[in-house]
Amino acid sequence: MDKISVIVPCYNEQEAIPIFYNAIGKTAEALSDVELELLFVNDGSKDESLKEMRELAAKDERVKYVSFSRNFGKEAAMYAGLSYASGDYVAIMDVDLQDPPELLPEMYRSIREEGYDCVATRRVTRKGEPPIRSFFARRFYGLMHRLSKTEIVDGARDYRLMTRQFVDELLRLGEYNRFSKGLFGWVGFETKWLEYENVERSAGETKWSFWKLLVYSVEGIVGFTTAPLMIAAFMGIFFCVVAFFAICFIVIRTLLYGDPVSGWPSMTCIIVFLGGIQLFCMGILGEYLAKTYMETKRRPIFICKETNVHE
Ligand code: UDP
Ligand code: MG
Secondary structure, eight states: EEEEEEEEHHHHHHHHHHHHHHHHHHOOOOOOEEEEEEEEEESSOOOSSHHHHHHHHEEEEEEEEESOOOOOOOOHHHHHHHHOOOOEEEEEEEESSSSSSSGGHHHHHHHHHHHOOOOEEEEEETTSSHHHHHHHHHHHHHHHHHHHHHHHOOEEEEEEEEEEHHHHHHHHHOOOOOOOHHHHHHHHHOOEEEOOOOOSSSOOHHHHHHHHHHHHHHHHHHHOOOOOHHHHHHHHHHHHHHHHHHHHHHHHHHHHOOOOOOHHHHHHHHHHEEEEEEHHHHHHHHHHHHHHHHHTTTTOOOOOEETTTTO
């Protein structure tokens, strides 16, 4: 009998966990021919999430949990889930039911019968999301599409079902700065995309502030393309060329018309403008350097404080 592990990252989700457990229970009935493992990852929650998990684990042996020593972020939680999961197939699902569990049987069938290695999902709408958040998300995917060779799909969720082979390859990407949406694309394999309309949270509220998302998007860009470095270099060349022609122009004009000292305001503007460009380019460089620095420390991606996986 096949075994499916469902990884559920949770951060302060005490209300959502029981609702999720009920919903996935119904899905499990539809998947009567497979064994299910529910792997909750407690990402340093400050509420009673861990207690909920322990209680579920006590009454249902399909429930496993891994609890972190502090909040390491969803990326770390997903990585931990992947490394602890024992199933032949592994799914990642949010606890807030924004990733409909009803899709799981269909995903499983696609892998078993149609021979895909992975079935992923994407939202075709962003209904119920703040408009500026959607706007910046769209811009981000547009930019990534142009800058990076790795396929990163607009509206892609982390919700997907993968084969054991796919998971093992993902686990080999042990980088510290993780951007899973890119990593999934990077490993390749045949992926089928299912589409669905955005669903609103079952309980609690989103854990992603605008700032957190912005930082995450920089992670995505720095992690999957070095194009910004090239853009900085081209910008340098462009300004050298402009400066060259400007110098020629000034020399010729001075020779022809003499040299009244003028142009102080324009000079200041140019200096400030170029100073800005230089700082901007240094910032880009610094971002790559910082990521390299963090990566060379080889710190663990997460620290597990408590688990019942090996019991
Ligand atoms: N999450 C997590 N660690 C964090 C932030 C979020 O494990 O630091 C989990 C959260 O519990 C949820 C999932 O990641 O299961 C998605 O988070 P959320 O629903 O807040 O994000 P959104 O759906 O709004 O993008
Ligand atoms: Mg959510």
